[in-house]
Amino acid sequence: MLAKLFRFKGGVKPQTNKAISVHEPIGRAPLPARLFVPLHQSIGGAPNPLVQAGDSVLKGQLIGAADAWVSAAVHAPTSGRVLAVEEHVAAHPSGLPTLCVVIEPDGRDEWIERRPVDHHSLPPERVRELLRDAGVVGLGGAAFPSHAKLTPARAVAMEHLVINGAECEPFMTCDDMLMRERADEIVRGIAIFRELLSAREVLIGIEDNKQEAIAAMQEAVLRLAPDYRVVAVPTRYPAGGAKQLIRVLTGKEVPASRRSTELGVQCFNVATVYTAYRALACGEPVLSRIVTLTGNVERPRNWEVWLGTPMREVVALARPRADSSSFLMGGPMMGFEIPDLDAPVVKATNCIIAASPALFPPPPPEMPCIRCGACAEACPHELQPFELYWFARARNFGKTQEYYIFDCIECGCCSYVCPSHIPLVQYFRFAKSEIWAREREKQAADAAKERFELRNARAEREQAEKAERLARAASAKASEKRAPPDPGNKPAPESAPAVDQPPAAAGEVAMTAGDAEAIRKAAIAAAIERARSQRESAQPRNTDRLSAGQQREIAAVEARRAARSTAATAAASGTAAATDSGGAAVPPAGSRRDD
Incomplete structure (x- = not known):
C-alpha cells in the first residue's frame, strides 16, 4: 500500500x-596510540569523571557518570591505563578545550563483564x-x-x-x-x-x-x-x-x-x-x-x-x-x-x-541585501531570515527574539540561495551566542544581587539582636537599682503567714515600659562612643624612632599650638566681659558700628 x-x-x-x-x-579503524575521550559528548550536563591518572580501565568501563537526567554516561573504548584527566582541544568551531580522559591502550582490548x-x-x-x-x-x-x-x-x-x-x-x-x-x-x-x-x-x-x-x-x-x-x-x-x-x-x-x-x-x-x-x-x-x-x-x-x-x-x-x-x-x-x-x-x-579550492571554491564577497525574499522562501521553518539578518547585524538582539531566532535550525538553506552571498547562518549563530552570553551574565548578576541582599539582611538582623540583648541587660540593671534593699537580709520565719505584696504603682510600671526604648538607644550610643574613643586614643606609630632634631621641631610646634590656644581663650573671655547690659557686645576700639 x-x-x-x-x-x-x-x-x-x-x-x-x-x-x-x-x-x-x-571498515573498522585501528586503535590509536592514545585516546582522548571527552566527558561531555551530548546535550545536557557534563558527566563526572570516575577515574584518575594511573588507573587501569577495561573496555566498556564507566569513566564518566551522568550528572543529571538530561545527560549521558561515557565509557572507556578499550582497555589500558589512564594517563591524565585534563583539558584537550574539542571538536567544536571555537577550538576551545574540554575535559578529557586520556587513555593509553594496552593492546589486549579486554572487556568488562557484559x-x-x-x-x-x-x-x-x-x-x-x-x-x-x-x-x-x-x-x-x-x-x-x-x-x-x-x-x-x-x-x-x-x-x-x-x-x-x-x-x-x-x-x-x-x-x-x-x-x-x-x-x-x-x-x-x-x-x-x-x-x-x-x-x-x-x-x-x-x-x-x-x-x-x-x-x-x-x-x-x-x-x-x-x-x-x-x-x-x-x-x-x-x-x-x-x-x-x-x-x-x-x-x-x-x-x-x-x-x-x-x-x-x-x-x-x-x-x-x-x-x-x-x-x-x-x-x-x-x-x-x-x-x-x-x-x-x-x-x-x-x-x-x-x-x-x-x-x-x-x-x-x-x-x-x-x-x-x-x-x-x-x-x-x-x-x-x-x-x-x-x-x-x-x-x-x-x-x-x-x-579543497576545487571542491569548495572560496565564497564570493558579501554584498548588500537586496530584500529579494529568496531566503524566506527556502526557510523550512517559515522564518524571515533577511529580517533576522538586519537585526543581528545591528545587534538588536531583542528584535531577533521577537522574530523567533531560536526556531532557526541553522540548516543553511537561506545562505545557499542568497544571491548576495551573505553568510546568514553565521549571523544567526552570532546573535544566539550573544543572547546566551547576556542571559548568563544576567543570571550571575541576579545571583550576586540576591547574595548581597541576604548578607545585608543578616547583618541588620544580627545588629538588632545585639541591641535587643544590650537593652535587656540594661533593663535588668535598672530594675535591680529600683528594688528596695532588704536590711539584714533575714528570711521570714516559716511559721509567719504569707502576706500578699501590694502591686507596683502605676507610675512605676509605665516608667519601666517607657524606658526600654530609651535604654536600648542609650546602649547603642554608648557603644558608638566607645568605638569613637578607641579610634581617638589610637596614637600614630610613626613617632617611635625620631632624631633629636625632629623631636625639637615637634616640641616647638606643640608650644606654638598651646600659645595660640591660650590667646584664643583669653580673647573669648574679654569679649564676654565687654557685653553690654542689653546683651549686645561692645565693639573694640577703632571699629565702626552701623546703627
Whole structure:
C-alpha cells in the first residue's frame, strides 16, 4: 500500500555527492596510540569523571557518570591505563578545550563483564536508566540523550514512532551503509523504542536516492516486524530534519513551543536505535560510531571509529590529497571547519570531509541585501531570515527574539540561495551566542544581587539582636537599682503567714515600659562612643624612632599650638566681659558700628 506523503515548506536541492563513499563496506579503524575521550559528548550536563591518572580501565568501563537526567554516561573504548584527566582541544568551531580522559591502550582490548538484559522483564523507567548509563544519545548529529525522549506524554497517546533514515546532508553516507549492512539490529532496536513509547505505528523514512538501504530495511521488516512501514520520501534538503520528516510522513506540524510527543509522535535516528539494541541485548555501551570519510581524498569510505580517536589519525585512513586545504566535521550545509585535527572523534562526529579550492571554491564577497525574499522562501521553518539578518547585524538582539531566532535550525538553506552571498547562518549563530552570553551574565548578576541582599539582611538582623540583648541587660540593671534593699537580709520565719505584696504603682510600671526604648538607644550610643574613643586614643606609630632634631621641631610646634590656644581663650573671655547690659557686645576700639 502506498503511503500518503505530505510536503514541508521551503528546502533546497544541492548536489548529493554520496555515491563516492558507498563502494566499500564499513571498515573498522585501528586503535590509536592514545585516546582522548571527552566527558561531555551530548546535550545536557557534563558527566563526572570516575577515574584518575594511573588507573587501569577495561573496555566498556564507566569513566564518566551522568550528572543529571538530561545527560549521558561515557565509557572507556578499550582497555589500558589512564594517563591524565585534563583539558584537550574539542571538536567544536571555537577550538576551545574540554575535559578529557586520556587513555593509553594496552593492546589486549579486554572487556568488562557484559550483562545483556531482557527489556521485556524490566519496568520502562529501569530500561531508560540503562540506556542513560550506556551512553545512548542521538547519533544523527544533535547528540540529545535518548532516554529523555523515551518518556511519552501522559495526556496524549503515542500514535507514530518515526525512524529517521533520510540522511539528507550531502556527502554523508554513514546511515545509508548502516541500514545496508545491519538492518536486522536496527529493526530490533526499533522494537525496544516502540515498547517504551507504546507507539501504535512505526514509520521508517528513507530518501528515495538510497535504494539499496530501502531494500535492506524492507527485507528485515518483512522477516522481523511486518507491521512496520518503510517509506521512501522525496530527496529534498532538509528532509532529514526531525520536524520536516514528521511533517512528510504524518502530516503533523510541530510548533516551536511544543514537543512532538504532545502531538503523539516521536523521532529517532537509525544509528540511535542500533546502539540502543547493542546496549541492552549485548551489554555493550556506546564506544564507537560510523564516520564517513569523503571529499578530496583518494579512498572515500565509511569507518567504525573508536570514540576519542584523534581526527588526524582518522583522516589518514582516507589518504587526503595534497591540495586539501581544510576539513569539515558534518556536512557542507550544517557542518563546521575543524580548527585542529588533534580534536577527538565524539558521538556527534558523523562525517569528515576533506575540502579543497576545487571542491569548495572560496565564497564570493558579501554584498548588500537586496530584500529579494529568496531566503524566506527556502526557510523550512517559515522564518524571515533577511529580517533576522538586519537585526543581528545591528545587534538588536531583542528584535531577533521577537522574530523567533531560536526556531532557526541553522540548516543553511537561506545562505545557499542568497544571491548576495551573505553568510546568514553565521549571523544567526552570532546573535544566539550573544543572547546566551547576556542571559548568563544576567543570571550571575541576579545571583550576586540576591547574595548581597541576604548578607545585608543578616547583618541588620544580627545588629538588632545585639541591641535587643544590650537593652535587656540594661533593663535588668535598672530594675535591680529600683528594688528596695532588704536590711539584714533575714528570711521570714516559716511559721509567719504569707502576706500578699501590694502591686507596683502605676507610675512605676509605665516608667519601666517607657524606658526600654530609651535604654536600648542609650546602649547603642554608648557603644558608638566607645568605638569613637578607641579610634581617638589610637596614637600614630610613626613617632617611635625620631632624631633629636625632629623631636625639637615637634616640641616647638606643640608650644606654638598651646600659645595660640591660650590667646584664643583669653580673647573669648574679654569679649564676654565687654557685653553690654542689653546683651549686645561692645565693639573694640577703632571699629565702626552701623546703627
